[in-house]
Amino acid sequence: MTDLELQQLTQRIAQESFGKSFPYKVVFNRRLKTTGGRYHLNDHHIDINPLMLEEFDEATLIGVIKHELVHYFVHMLNEKPDHRNPHFQQLLRAVGGLRYAPTTSKRRRTSPKLLYQCQGCGLQYPRQRRINTRKYVCSKCRGRLKLL
Structure with missing residues (x-):
């Protein structure tokens, strides 16, 4: 999947799940290791970890995209877009987004030395x-x- 296809998928999910458009940039970011995605507060663009698609199915990727879109839409309501916000939690449940990203193979597993x-x-x-x-x-x- 290319960045353009990811952008189109995100716009389709925003329209279907939220009934609103998402006019900002969405890209894959290989530097993400421990998170499924990241919503940037300053310019509203979204980074997605490509391992969500490579190691898991498209349903997982869609769940991560919905999670990041919830951050965006809660932020647009002038509320704190963090995970403890009750409105964030309610909207995430309503659209069926993932609460946590699944563990990828790139996550460091450390053992006591x-x-x-x-x-x-x-x-x-x-x-x-x-x-x-x-x-x-x-x-x-x-x-x-x-x-x-």
Whole structure:
């Protein structure tokens, strides 16, 4: 799917789901890694993660587009276009947009690399980054921590 086809699909969804047009630019953005799409408040254009189409079906892409269009239409009503806004949530449910984008293959999955253990009670703390063992203690018994 090209950017032009994406633009036409978005305009069709806006007309069918919201009964209004969307005159701004919609493009695929390969730099998006963890989100399905992004609505820009300043110039109203929408970026869509191309992995939503490559790794999932067109229904997922349409759900992401509806989600971003809800941001736009709530913003045009002079309301905060964030996820906690009740009007945003109600409109998203009404049009059948996705609440969350599905996890893609590009999302980094990190696992704990370090393991600390309390010398008092033996409780273990898996961590990604080092901690200062002189400063931090066990949350259960206040014992000293040791890097394993």
